[in-house]
Amino acid sequence: MTVRDLQGLAVSGASSRSLSHFETALSLFRCYRGDPLAETDAALADSPGFAMAHVLRAYLHLLGTESAALPAARASYARAAALAGTERERGHVAAIGALLDGHWHRAGHLLEDVAIDHPHDTLALQAGHQIDFFCGHARMLRDRIARALQAWRIGRPGYHALLGMYAFGLEENGDYARAEAAGRQAVVLEPHDAWAQHAVAHVLEMQSRQREGIAWMRANCTAWTADSFFQIHNWWHLALYHLELGEYEQVLELYDGPIAGDQSALALDLIDASALLWRLQLQEVDVGNRWEVLAARWEPLAEAGHYAFNDVHAMMAFASAGHVDAAQRLLAAQQRARQGDGDNVRFTAEVGQPVALAIQAFVARRYAECVRLLRAVRPIAQRFGGSHAQRDLLDLTLIEAALRGGQLALARALCAERLQLRPSSPLARRLRTRVTTLTAEVA
Numbered sequence: 001m002t003v004r005d006l007q008g009l010a011v012s013g014a015s016s017r018s019l020s021h022f023e024t025a026l027s028l029f030r031c032y033r034g035d036p037l038a039e040t041d042a043a044l045a046d047s048p049g050f051a052m053a054h055v056l057r058a059y060l061h062l063l064g065t066e067s068a069a070l071p072a073a074r075a076s077y078a079r080a081a082a083l084a085g086t087e088r089e090r091g092h093v094a095a096i097g098a099l100l101d102g103h104w105h106r107a108g109h110l111l112e113d114v115a116i117d118h119p120h121d122t123l124a125l126q127a128g129h130q131i132d133f134f135c136g137h138a139r140m141l142r143d144r145i146a147r148a149l150q151a152w153r154i155g156r157p158g159y160h161a162l163l164g165m166y167a168f169g170l171e172e173n174g175d176y177a178r179a180e181a182a183g184r185q186a187v188v189l190e191p192h193d194a195w196a197q198h199a200v201a202h203v204l205e206m207q208s209r210q211r212e213g214i215a216w217m218r219a220n221c222t223a224w225t226a227d228s229f230f231q232i233h234n235w236w237h238l239a240l241y242h243l244e245l246g247e248y249e250q251v252l253e254l255y256d257g258p259i260a261g262d263q264s265a266l267a268l269d270l271i272d273a274s275a276l277l278w279r280l281q282l283q284e285v286d287v288g289n290r291w292e293v294l295a296a297r298w299e300p301l302a303e304a305g306h307y308a309f310n311d312v313h314a315m316m317a318f319a320s321a322g323h324v325d326a327a328q329r330l331l332a333a334q335q336r337a338r339q340g341d342g343d344n345v346r347f348t349a350e351v352g353q354p355v356a357l358a359i360q361a362f363v364a365r366r367y368a369e370c371v372r373l374l375r376a377v378r379p380i381a382q383r384f385g386g387s388h389a390q391r392d393l394l395d396l397t398l399i400e401a402a403l404r405g406g407q408l409a410l411a412r413a414l415c416a417e418r419l420q421l422r423p424s425s426p427l428a429r430r431l432r433t434r435v436t437t438l439t440a441e442v443a
């Protein structure tokens with residue numbers, strides 16, 4: 001008899017007991033909380049031939065962009081490939097194979113096909129959504145989910161996750177009102193949905209609604225922090241609101257506490273730490289020896305050359321802490337990555353390496369070089385992934401480099417551009433004031 005999961009999808013090699021562990025793993029993964037890997041392993045302990053459990057295990061090791069996790073992902077892939085008994089399972093296996101080969105875009109396409117045939121396959125949608133994020137594929141962040149939504153109704157298990165992903169996709173395409181409504185609805189349905197919480201945080205960030213953002217994150221903090229492995233990034237969003245408001249003490253408190261306090265060694269957590277210290281540094285806030293500590297945490301990843309977006313954030317720490325050797329090793333690893341295969345070749349060549357060099361130039365006060373490099377990559381920066389809010393750091397660095405390098409006409413133009421987008425942004429206003437003051441001094 002065919003065994004089917006909660007969504008009615010046929011699964012090969014499962015027992016009722018292992019299926020229960022697998023469903024728990026999926027529901028935890030949809031909220032980015034708990035330990036979905038432990039639940040997956042429990043499923044496999046019961047049913048070693050459970051193909052989709054091996055599939056999930058592979059994704060869990062691939063979607064953190066950690067090169068150290070590749071061997072475990074490869075082992076799960078081999079097991080899944082031998083066990084896949086349905087077209088859907090074979091679609092997942094093909095997507096994982098593409099990811100292992102570094103073909104992120106291809107993996108995203110393969111998962112589109114799985115979700116077109118099986119719009120209730122939340123894992124295909126979620127893995128695809130994460131891949132769209134890592135590829136900076138804004139349109140598909142929205143439309144991969146939009147296609148499936150017509151097959152969903154409130155009450156179906158996991159509906160909150162569809163709304164949360166759709167909210168983030170809408171936000172990355174500037175459809176803020178609909179994004180906010182979908183995200184808030186998702187959090188009402190599932191207060192632990194950290195991704196939906198995050199989607200609304202993005203809307204409030206992009207619309208420069210800092211006080212509302214702080215209220216949104218503080219209102220039910222326990223729900224998105226308890227046992228969450230996405231909480232550092234959500235804390236980072238809270239810190240961004242305080243940073244915009246010039247409330248640097250709160251920012252440093254958040255950095256020393258939930259953002260960097262646990263000394264996580266994961267790339268996605270280190271990115272948030274770097275991005276926050278860098279923004280503080282741009283605003284000339286004294287960050288003490290924090291760069292030194294952070295650079296030491298990045299050190300094991302200096303030569304990963306696995307994902308350009310990570311490299312850039314590692315470079316912020318190495319350059320700022322004066323770790324010249326690590327910075328050079330990072331650039332050499334990027335050079336090797338460009339000779340490789342897979343999408344990171346282009347992520348690195350087109351965006352990652354020029355930005356890493358721009359970061360280095362900024363720290364060395366070679367502002368004209370920094371401006372030149374950043375202006376060139378600015379129109380295509382989405383190609384190395386991340387969100388608008390994360391990549392805003394490039395714009396902020398460009399403005400600061402123009403200001404410090406005496407390119408005041410450019411700085412004025414960039415500030416004007418920023419104020420048009422965010423008329424109520426306190427940071428944009430502070431920058432404009434600095435441009436005006438500097439211009440007066442020069443005249």
Ligand SMILES: [Fe+2]
Pocket residue numbers: 198202233237387389
């Ligand atoms: Fe975010």
